[in-house]
Amino acid sequence: MRMISLLVLLLGFSGVTCSCDLPDPLKGGSTCENYTDSCLYVPEGEAVYIASDTLGDPDVNKTIQFTWRREKGNTSISSSEEERIHHHGPALLFLPIYLNDSDLYIARFDMAGKCHILYVPVKVVAARDPEGGNLLYTPLNISDTNPKITCPEIVKDRCKAEKGVFSWDRNSTLMAGEAGEDLQLLGVTKADSALYTCRCTWRHMEHMAYNTTASRNLIVEDKGFFSKIQIIHPTTKELMVHPGYPLSIKCKALIGTNVCSKCKGECQGTWEKNNHSLNSIDGYRQNFSCNMEEPSKKSFITSTLIIDKVQESDLKASFRCRAKSPTDVKYHYLTLKRAESLTSLLVALMCVSAVFLLATTAIKCFAVDLVLFSRRFLPCTKTRNDGLQYDVYVVYQSEKAMEEILSRFLYQALLQVLEQKCGFRVFIHGRDAIPGEDRLRQVEERVMLSRRLMVVLTPGSEVNETLGSSPSGPPSEAVDWQIGLHHALLQEMRVILVQLGDMGPQGYTHLSPTLKHLVRKSAPLCWREDSPGASHWNSRFWKRVRYAMPSAVAKPSSSVV
Secondary structure, three states: OOOOOOOOHHHHOOOOOOOOOOOHHHHOOOOOEEEEOOOEEEEOOOOEEEEOHHHOOOOHHHHOOEEEEEOHHHEEEOOOOOOOEEEEOOEEEEOOOOHHHOEEEEEEEEEOOEEEEEEEEEEEEOOOOHHHHHHOOOOEEEOOOOOEEEOOHHHHHHHHHOOOEEEEEEOOEEOOOOOOOEEEOOOOOHHHOEEEEEEEEEEEOOOEEEEEEEEEEEEEOOOOEEEEEEEEEOOOOEEEEOOOOOEEEEEEEEEEEOOHHHOOOOOEEEEEEOOEEOOOOOOEEEEEEEEEOOOOOEEEEEEEEEEOOOOHHHHOOEEEEEEEEOOEEEEEEEEEEEOOOHHHHHHHHHHHHHHHHHHHHHHHHOHHHHHHHHHOOOOOHHHHOOOOOEEEEEEOOOOHHHHHHHHHHHHHHHHHHHHHHOOOOEEEHHHHOOOOOOHHHHHHHHHHOEEEEEEEEOOOOOOOOOOOOOOOOOHHHHHHHHHHHHHHHHOOOEEEEEEEOOOOOOOOOOOOHHHHHHHHHOOOEEEOOOOOOOOOOOOHHHHHHHHHOOOOOOOOOOOOO
């Protein structure tokens, strides 16, 4: 039995999509290659043939084994033509389709040694449903008196192949005596604007008749008419120009409604100089066009005069725009006047540019101060209510040569500025650890509850960070160091890098790949103990640290000891 080729209803629609929930395999759990078509709207009660572009030509794919199922009830779809819903390989058929057929349909096939799955969401639209308007073919806008409406090829061709019978509906009412593949209308008026439907009725296996349709709106446009000409532009009689420079002048006139197609050379827009045509004079060019606005259908003619170089003689001449239609003629006179020198404008522009440059430089230099100042009056509610309990988690590595400097930075300068002066909640693993609590779990939880991670770099900071290695310093420090950097990388936690001491001629080349990556993203802030503002909260160093901290202080929690 030959395969029935039905109407692919959706090829001519205007691109309708809808939202459908997809099963878990499409969300990442399947090992197959997954494809998803846009959700398709189809009309209730018609024969439907769906062949996805993803699966290719049904005739080409005859050798590939396809299986189809419906998501609701996980129901398999037969390939038997006796069934109302069946498939021919990659093609899915509904004879006919009902409202309760709205569902997700899933095709599976193996090709090139790999499994492939296609998801086809289908939504059936009830008769006269407003959503059905989205199924229409492109509207026809005509102004002819005797238009012909052609049945879309996709319906016409299949109807001929299945030896079906044509009929036509106007606004869902059968048009008596119209049984051809094309509909010829005579003497149409505005009242003939309607929804016209081409219908094909055919039989499948001699059992019963099915219908496939294609509809489009016919819009009969208003008959055009010429009106009294109105020159819209220019609106003045004088135009300021600069001699020696090129000039373009546009003349635009309203001539009627829906009449551009009726001008046929009788509509003109021309420029004249001292009542003489400029068409044959060197240095002057003209462009003409007729355009219609939508949806008003107002028709305008436009003539643009292009002067290659304004001469002194142009300043003493009278220019005239002449707008002509078959029923009217209109003129507009224009004279050119010398504009003021560009020097004053150039000076003003330079002054504005200088002020802008100074303002930009000042903002750039004092950006940190401006942000810190604004935080006093514009607290960030989103940050305040983020549920985190610490503003910063501090990690570091101990080394004998830097032990005293590190201690003074952490337990004097850092705590004095961030905690005592600014009120931030700081967690330092060497100070705030709870005795007896599991070290790994404690570090993991505290880092997760912190808004920022402060990494203190010293000349002896770790060289290797591969799994299983330990940085220098006690084991507790190694845990904090590795977990902190892990969160900074994988969870995009914001990091504040602080450098103590001079890193030497080697620079940052000895650091691990993770630290090098963080250094490239944000240059470390250098703290020097011998600087005047080493412990002053309003010094440049501590301003930059405060700038990198959250805009609002974390709320204390009773769960934090």
